[in-house]
Amino acid sequence: MTAAASFPAGGRGWRRVSPLLRRILLVNALPLALIVAALLYLDQYQHGLLTAEVTALREQARIYAGALAESAVQSNASDQPSLKPDLARPLLYRLTEPTPNAQALVYGADGRVIANSRIRQGPGGAIVTEPLPPVQPRGDFARAVSFLYDQFVAFLPSSEVTSGQDGKGGSGLGWQPSVREVLKLTGAKPSHAAPPFIRRAADGRLLITVSEPIxxxxxxxxxxxxxxxxxxxxxxxxxxRVSILGLFVLALVLTVLLSVYLARTIATPLLRLAASAGRLREGRGAMTEPVPPPIAARDDEIGVLARALEESAHALWARMDAIERFAADVAHEIKNPLSSIRSAVETVRRTDDPARAARLFDIISQDVRRLDRLISDISDSSRLDSEMSRTALEPVDLAPILAALAEIHQSTREDDAPVMVLDAPKTGLVVRGAEGRLVQVLRNLIGNAISFSPQRGKIWLRGRVTGSIVELAVEDEGPGIPDAKLDHVFDRFYSERPQGEGFGNHSGLGLSISRQIVEAHQGRITAENRRDPEGAVIGARFVIRLPRG
Structure with missing residues (x-):
């Protein structure tokens, strides 16, 4: 199942959807769900509407109470004012007639109902009861929306404005105020309004009741x-509610479409990259494009990943090719001394001349030493990359190292050996690297310079800082390097030795190992010839450039 898959029905189908697509959907839908929950929770909006309704209804009740107080109250024999039912009933009916969806009740001081706006005397003295207008039937959609909303709100803390006067004994939707409590409350503090009574009737209509004293x-x-x-x-x-649900449905559709789009643009390319990595692992991607070109051409993070994978693949194949060439070179280099040893051994078996046998044993001994050095250098070169990748690079000041190497050479050299001249500051040649390996490079270059220098010649150790680069140089007064070989002296098993040097003392890997070490430190090593003003070669120069630490 790819990220572009559609949504199969059921929980089993949901589990088959791409995990990335599921995460995108959940991440995109969660904020939307929170917004919808906040918008659907309309208590504050409903409370504001109810407050406005209560205010208008209370003002209407005050008008009724004022009219009744002026027109339906007379003094009795004890000069105490009292409501007259005969005056209150017709007046109440006329007051409420413009409001067909309202009902007004007038209570006397003793709690008896004096007048009811829904009960009046008809023609011939008959009592006529007028019920409230019937509830308008709601459609299926309205009932469905209300049902879903009520089920949703049931899980949320409610702050609906259903009120009893103090919350005692049954405040709630079906609660009706006690007339005596209303009279007691309204009579105790005429200047304070009694609390409204808001309830929902059994038929679903929302009713608001307010009381005002006469x-x-x-x-x-x-x-x-x-x-x-x-x-x-x-x-x-x-x-x-309907508007919010409509917006929610629209937002949900857009969220699903955008999530599928994101999954197609993210998950599908990642799966193709994973397939490419699998082909590379199996060795089937060496002769083809490591990653699909359209993915590598993208300018987003996936494109960066694809190009990094492509570069890694090229580097991997280049490394594998280098290993193959290295193995072939090693086999060739080892084969030569082994062939020499075998020939010498076979010749020794057939000769009776002690002098010739001694010379053959010398050849065998030289070849064994050559093999030993060759194997040691091969081992050092093969483990160098892995060792450098694990070694923590630390700040190293190369100036004291140059001084120490020069001092050691001067104190141990023989009378006819080359003289070493130091041309470097005492401090300040700081780079980040592995000190032991950098010393190995310098010793190797110094050893080469000593090998090619004439007796009592000079070798210069130079060091300086050039911008953000620390530059080291080892110069000699030897014959120099053939111009055609300047680019090959760092190749494996390349050997250009001075005349008279013992055979087998060098494996041809020293400069190659030195280049590996310098490049592992993000630097460069080059070889060039020193020339006099006339252009004649007067020696060789090896230059190391490392980033300043």
Whole structure:
């Protein structure tokens, strides 16, 4: 299953989807889900709408209470004001007639219902009861949205504005206020409004009830309870829910499409790179492109990875080719002394001349020493790369090392040996590297210079800082290097020895190993000839350039 796969149904299909695609979907959908949860949680919005409804309804109830106090209150025999039912009923009916979805109840001071706006006397004295308008039936979509939202909100802490006066004994959606408590509350503090009562009826409609005292001559003679259906609140909240769900569906579709697109642009190229790596591991990618060119041409992080893999593959194959050539060179170099030893041994068996046998044994001894040196240098060269990759590079000041090497040579040289001249500062030639290996390079170059220098000639050890480069040089007064061989002196098993030097004393790997060490330190080593003003060769010069540490 690739990242471009579609979504199979069921949990088993989800497990078959690309892990990267699953992660992208989850990462993209999580913020979206959090946003939707925050938007669907409309308590604050609903609370604001309910507060506005309560404020308007309370103002309407105050108008009713004021009108009743002025028109339906008369003083009795004890000169105490009281509500007159005969005056209150028609007045209440006329007050509530413009509001068909409201019901008003007027209570006397004793808690009895004096007037009900839904009950009036009809023609002929008959009592007519007018129920609230029926609830408008909601469609399937509205019921589905409300059901999903209610199920979702059931898992969230609710702050719905359903209120009892103090939270005692059954405050909730189905709770109805006690008339006596309302009269007690409204009568105790006429200047303070009683809390509203918000509930949802069994048929689903949202009802708001407020109470206002009827006050005449600073006496509370009753109370008005005004109940109205908050249809507009439900409609406004439902409209917001539908808008949010629509935006959620759109955002979800876009998220899925973008996730699939990201998976196609990320996971598929990675899988192709993995396949390329597998072909390289099996050796089938040597003669073809290591990675597909379209992926390597990308200018993003995957393109960087593809190019890095391609460069690594080229470097790997180059290293393997170098190992093959090295093995062939080693076999060739070892074969020569072995052939010489075999010939000498066979000749010794057939000769009776002691002098000739002694010469043959000398040849065998020289070849054995040559083999020993050759094998030692081959071992050093083969483990050099791995050793340098594990060695921690530290700051090394090469100036004291140059001084020490010059002093050792001067103190141990014979009378006719070359003289070493130091031309370097006492300190400041700092590079980052492995001190032992750098000393090995310098000893190798000094050894070569001594081999090619005439008796009592001069060898110069030079060191200086040039910008961000530390430059070291070893110069001699020998015959120099043939111009055609300047680029080959660092090749493996190349040997250009002075006349008269014993055969087999050098393996031809010294300069090759020196170049390996310098390049492992991110530096360069070159060979050139020293010339006089007329252009004649007066010696050789080896120059090492290393990054300043």
């Amino acid at each position: 006050v005449r001559a600073k006496n509370t003679v009753g109370a008005v309870l005004l109940t109205r259906e908050a249809t507009e609140v439900d409609r406004a909240v439902f409209a917001v």
